[in-house]
Amino acid sequence: MNIRLSAIATAFLFLWMRIQGASLITSTSPRGIVDLELAETPTRVNELISVWNKTIVINNILIDFLFIPAYALFLSLICLQLAKRFKVQFLSNAGLLIARGIWLAAILDLVENSLMLVSMNGMNSIYICQLTRWVALVKFCWVGLAILYLIVYLLPALFHFTFKKKSNGE
Secondary structure (H helix, E strand, C coil), X not given: CCHHHHHHHHHHHHHHHHHHCHHHCCXXXXXXXXXXXXXXXXXXXXXXXXXXXXXXXXXXXXHHHHHHHHHHHHHHXXXXXXXXXXXXXXXXXXXXXXXXXXXXXXXXXXXXXXXXXXXXXXCCCHXXXXXXXHHHHHHXXXXXXXXXXXXXXXXXXXXXXXXXXXXXXX
16 A cells, blocks of 8 residues: 555545534534543543533544555655655664654554443543553654654745745845
8 A cells, every 4th residue: 555545545534524524523522533532530431421412422433544555655654765765874763763652653543433432431530541542652753753754844845945046145
């Protein structure tokens, strides 16, 4: 699977999750499903469950199971591709590390989704909540690193484009 195809799959599944889970964004949960991922206590989980349609939450999590391999493949491939293009060894090595770390993020995302399903079935102890939260935070860090790596690569090109001198002498 190439980068373009994995990017299309990632974008499609991301949009599908956003549309399908739109009703999860409320005044109680302004971040939607992310509020469940980061819920620290059973009280918070119960608060979220009380304002959400349980079927929509479960379906959103199930769609995320499809999203995980798509985003992991896309981010991993893009980091590997960019690592080859960086001339600075540190940045090249960082890309290789992040490409591998994305697969750790994917595994953590699988664990996180499984734990959220456990919580949705009423078994939301403090331990389940805290484990879900920390697994999600580590996952978000790896994904954030991959996005930051992409930005670091694109920034010089964007900077050059923004400040490029006009060719007609102006």
